[in-house]
Amino acid sequence: MAGFRKLWNRLPVVHQFKQSIGLQRGMLVTGLLITGFFLLIAALAPVISPYRFNQLRDSHGLFGAQTPPGPAHLLGTTSGGYDVLSRVIWGTQTAFMVIIVAIALSFFLGVLLGLLSGYLGGWLDRVLVVIADAVYAFPSLLLAIVAAIVISGGQSSLWGGVLAAAISITAVFIPQYFRVIRAETVRIKSEAFVESAKVIGASTPRIMFRHVLRNSTRTLPLILTLNSSEAILTLAGLGFLGFGIEPTSAAEWGYDLNKAVSDVTSGIWWTSVFPGLAIVLVVLGVTLVGESLNDLADPRLRTRRRAAAQTPADAAAISEPFSEGAEQVL
Amino acid sequence: MSAARPERHVPGVKRHAPDGDLAVRIEHLDVTFATDGGDVAAVKDVSLDVRAGEVLAIVGESGSGKTVTARSILGLLPETARVDGVVLLGKDDIVTVDESRLRELRGTEVAMIFQEPSAALNPVYTVGWQLAEGLRAHGNVTRRAARARAIEMLARVGIPNPSRRVDDYPHQFSGGQKQRVVIAMALALAPSVIVADEPTTALDVTVQAEILDLLRQLRDETGTAIVLITHNMGVVADLSDRVAVMLNGRIVETAPSRELFAHPKHEYTQRLLAAVPRLEIVDRPLIAATGVPPVVLAKGLEIEYPGRFGRGGFRAVKGVDFEIHAGEVLGLVGESGSGKTTIGRAIAGLTRVSGGSLRVLGTEMNGVRERAFRPLRKQLGFVFQDPGTSFNPLLTIAQCVAEPLIVHGLAENPVAARPRVDELLEAVQLPKAFGDRYPHELSGGQRQRASLARSLALNPPLLIADEPTSALDVSVQAKVLELFGELQKEFGFATLFITHDLAVVDQLAHRVVVLHLGEIAEQGSTAQVLGKPTDDYTKRLLASLPVPDPVEQAARRSARMAAMQAGR
Numbered sequence: 001m002a003g004f005r006k007l008w009n010r011l012p013v014v015h016q017f018k019q020s021i022g023l024q025r026g027m028l029v030t031g032l033l034i035t036g037f038f039l040l041i042a043a044l045a046p047v048i049s050p051y052r053f054n055q056l057r058d059s060h061g062l063f064g065a066q067t068p069p070g071p072a073h074l075l076g077t078t079s080g081g082y083d084v085l086s087r088v089i090w091g092t093q094t095a096f097m098v099i100i101v102a103i104a105l106s107f108f109l110g111v112l113l114g115l116l117s118g119y120l121g122g123w124l125d126r127v128l129v130v131i132a133d134a135v136y137a138f139p140s141l142l143l144a145i146v147a148a149i150v151i152s153g154g155q156s157s158l159w160g161g162v163l164a165a166a167i168s169i170t171a172v173f174i175p176q177y178f179r180v181i182r183a184e185t186v187r188i189k190s191e192a193f194v195e196s197a198k199v200i201g202a203s204t205p206r207i208m209f210r211h212v213l214r215n216s217t218r219t220l221p222l223i224l225t226l227n228s229s230e231a232i233l234t235l236a237g238l239g240f241l242g243f244g245i246e247p248t249s250a251a252e253w254g255y256d257l258n259k260a261v262s263d264v265t266s267g268i269w270w271t272s273v274f275p276g277l278a279i280v281l282v283v284l285g286v287t288l289v290g291e292s293l294n295d296l297a298d299p300r301l302r303t304r305r306r307a308a309a310q311t312p313a314d315a316a317a318i319s320e321p322f323s324e325g326a327e328q329v330l
Numbered sequence: 331m332s333a334a335r336p337e338r339h340v341p342g343v344k345r346h347a348p349d350g351d352l353a354v355r356i357e358h359l360d361v362t363f364a365t366d367g368g369d370v371a372a373v374k375d376v377s378l379d380v381r382a383g384e385v386l387a388i389v390g391e392s393g394s395g396k397t398v399t400a401r402s403i404l405g406l407l408p409e410t411a412r413v414d415g416v417v418l419l420g421k422d423d424i425v426t427v428d429e430s431r432l433r434e435l436r437g438t439e440v441a442m443i444f445q446e447p448s449a450a451l452n453p454v455y456t457v458g459w460q461l462a463e464g465l466r467a468h469g470n471v472t473r474r475a476a477r478a479r480a481i482e483m484l485a486r487v488g489i490p491n492p493s494r495r496v497d498d499y500p501h502q503f504s505g506g507q508k509q510r511v512v513i514a515m516a517l518a519l520a521p522s523v524i525v526a527d528e529p530t531t532a533l534d535v536t537v538q539a540e541i542l543d544l545l546r547q548l549r550d551e552t553g554t555a556i557v558l559i560t561h562n563m564g565v566v567a568d569l570s571d572r573v574a575v576m577l578n579g580r581i582v583e584t585a586p587s588r589e590l591f592a593h594p595k596h597e598y599t600q601r602l603l604a605a606v607p608r609l610e611i612v613d614r615p616l617i618a619a620t621g622v623p624p625v626v627l628a629k630g631l632e633i634e635y636p637g638r639f640g641r642g643g644f645r646a647v648k649g650v651d652f653e654i655h656a657g658e659v660l661g662l663v664g665e666s667g668s669g670k671t672t673i674g675r676a677i678a679g680l681t682r683v684s685g686g687s688l689r690v691l692g693t694e695m696n697g698v699r700e701r702a703f704r705p706l707r708k709q710l711g712f713v714f715q716d717p718g719t720s721f722n723p724l725l726t727i728a729q730c731v732a733e734p735l736i737v738h739g740l741a742e743n744p745v746a747a748r749p750r751v752d753e754l755l756e757a758v759q760l761p762k763a764f765g766d767r768y769p770h771e772l773s774g775g776q777r778q779r780a781s782l783a784r785s786l787a788l789n790p791p792l793l794i795a796d797e798p799t800s801a802l803d804v805s806v807q808a809k810v811l812e813l814f815g816e817l818q819k820e821f822g823f824a825t826l827f828i829t830h831d832l833a834v835v836d837q838l839a840h841r842v843v844v845l846h847l848g849e850i851a852e853q854g855s856t857a858q859v860l861g862k863p864t865d866d867y868t869k870r871l872l873a874s875l876p877v878p879d880p881v882e883q884a885a886r887r888s889a890r891m892a893a894m895q896a897g898r
Binding site: 191192193196199200201202203210215 | 678679680704705707708710712714715716719720721722723724733734737738781784
């Protein structure tokens with residue numbers, strides 16, 4: 001049980017939560033609440049959503065296009081005749097699916113390449129760095145569009161669409177993981193414990209995976225969260241530009257926004273506001289988590305409680321000498 | 331140059347206070363830090379005073395609160411610190427004074443000399459600019475006057491040709507000269523107190539001696555009080571008038587230096603003084619087994635670091651001959667830049683040999699391939715300088731010590747290796763339970779023991795120890811050295827012991843090699859090299875070593891001065 005507790009406290013987000021105080025804790029908690037809320041919606045979408053995302057009619061017949069919010073359709077219907085609330089709820093699921101696939105793909109590839117490039121160095125390193133820089137220089141949305149066209153070729157089933165979006169995002173994100181892990185690896189490579197592993201006679205893969213990799217993953221939770229919010233934006237951007245997922249395959253906020261553009265001028269606000277709000281909130285939630293993790297990971301940015309004024313009893317408790325105990329052992 | 335300045339140069343006239351007046355008074359100082367692990371009381375109920383013209387040394391081991399105490403005089407504590415008590419500097423209480431007054435006081439009333447001179451100077455400005463910066467920050471000084479004063483200050487701290495060097499950048503100065511510049515900056519506004527935080531720790535012994543001379547001379551000339559923080563008892567004996575000994579945030583003893591060294595009262599002070607390594611010069615002949623080839627044999631060994639494109643490489647080792655016999659402890663001594671660490675790394679196969687011959691355990695290292703050398707690593711242990719970084723922070727001590735056993739196929743996994751690991755931990759006098767701790771949960775000395783256990787895991791015939799005790803406190807160092815000596819006798823491995831500290835070599839080595847700028851200055855038995863040195867450099871090295879005894883050190887100092895005068 002104690003071991004479990006120890007492990008629990010060392011988990012990325014839990015550990016930082018325990019460290020945080022004041023405004024930073026507020027940011028982290030807000031971010032976690034918003035993200036958790038949307039995760040819950042995504043998981044419960046089939047249960048809480050009044051209709052399917054591609055449902056156009058029920059027993060009373062067609063929903064009708066652009067009906068304002070009312071008892072039958074709490075948030076109204078879109079120009080295509082879908083229920084806005086259901087689209088927003090199901091859209092959460094699509095968004096998180098894309099995030100998970102995109103992050104998983106770019107994470108493993110980026111980390112592996114970064115590790116190899118940083119540790120082995122030489123021509124491999126040079127080539128990979130140049131490629132990563134080249135990808136960086138591209139506008140990421142443009143690259144994602146090209147990737148989407150190449151991958152899906154115009155087809156858009158649910159998984160086809162999700163994968164197309166995810167892989168195109170992956171192409172943009174790999175260089176980020178690559179760079180971070182490579183930089184950490186280069187730093188750690190010169191640490192004494194890596195040299196001591198070399199002196200022991202450990203093989204290169206063993207040094208790379210046992211000694212270097214595990215020590216270079218400190219900043220990963222942070223990039224993971226920040227990239228998640230970027231992934232949602234890229235997906236929404238793709239959908240908005242018409243490279244997303246067809247409404248019959250899955251609900252997608254970007255697509256809905258695209259279709260709502262003409263509605264805005266004619267005073268039909270509900271078709272655009274709710275998908276837009278969903279995008280803003282999810283991005284906000286995930287970014288808040290990421291930013292507060294960033295601040296908490298850096299001891300210089302982390303705020304701490306000022307040392308409390310102490311009573312004599314506290315002072316005695318504090319002076320419990322750790323070093324004296326250590327000296328006795330010596 | 332203002333009219334008020336010249337009076338400071340008249341010997342005996344003190345600007346701030348007549349001799350014996352209080353420069354700083356600290357009363358009941360408590361400093362508590364808020365950390366992730368809860369509040370830590372770094373300084374507890376400390377009361378001190380320093381008089382004008384006095385050097386007060388604060389000694390203690392790392393974590394004893396000596397630096398925090400000294401920094402509180404400048405109000406240089408991080409935001410997370412809570413300070414209680416009184417730090418009286420002139421009429422101002424640093425604890426309660428506001429930020430703008432504090433800024434006025436810094437530089438004019440109190441200044442600081444840092445440990446690492448290269449880090450204390452800004453690399454993109456000339457030293458003249460940096461000196462002038464301090465002057466211009468306090469009062470309306472013209473550019474020309476500030477420059478003149480900068481040149482004057484550089485001359486004062488013994489920088490040759492100051493009117494030209496004032497326009498040089500920090501990297502154009504040597505380490506000792508940089509520390510002189512830092513001292514000049516501290517002195518520029520004639521503060522009444524200077525806090526010197528380990529001012530010579532980063533310097534070589536010969537340079538250290540010069541800097542200590544300079545500080546003493548400046549104190550005599552200006553009557554500035556100096557608060558000297560150090561862990562080196564030799565430096566204390568050399569410079570200080572009074573000593574305060576700190577332990578776990580408290581002052582356990584304060585006494586005039588001579589009295590403290592002669593009759594230490596507190597039990598901890600006695601322990602501290604007993605632990606300081608001294609030159610005793612014992613002949614320690616090795617009964618060598620005949621007919622056994624030497625473990626390491628270097629002939630005309632050259633090591634060159636490749637230079638940048640278009641520039642030649644840097645030759646760190648220039649044709650060195652030496653050998654290490656089986657079971658022998660060879661002390662490799664030299665100052666920074668002498669190439670001693672490079673030689674150790676070359677023997678371990680971490681640095682390529684570029685010329686000559688280096689045979690390690692029968693294998694020629696000049697042009698050896700990593701694949702061919704890897705099996706030999708089994709027969710070679712390496713102890714690194716900093717025990718803090720030589721362990722993978724994510725593995726437990728037992729896993730770290732088991733690593734060589736697993737790599738060389740003697741154990742399947744850390745669990746299977748555990749019995750042998752426990753045996754090794756026992757050999758280095760660490761409790762078995764420590765195997766389940768992480769490296770950061772051990773103290774420096776304990777980590778260095780664990781490091782020793784790891785290097786001995788495969789029972790190697792050769793051990794390379796690169797400054798294994800220089801990151802440790804003296805009392806810990808003494809215990810690690812003692813343990814090392816015992817293990818060496820028990821297991822009989824040959825050792826290359828790399829260090830800059832002659833007294834440490836004296837405790838362990840059978841033979842000593844003195845390196846100077848990549849060449850061997852002298853080699854021979856320990857007693858001969860340290861007792862009757864023939865080489866000038868070795869003599870200078872020995873004379874510069876401060877002895878932890880004020881009376882003897884004063885005598886040695888005058889002898890060294892006389893030798894220097896005669897040498898000119």
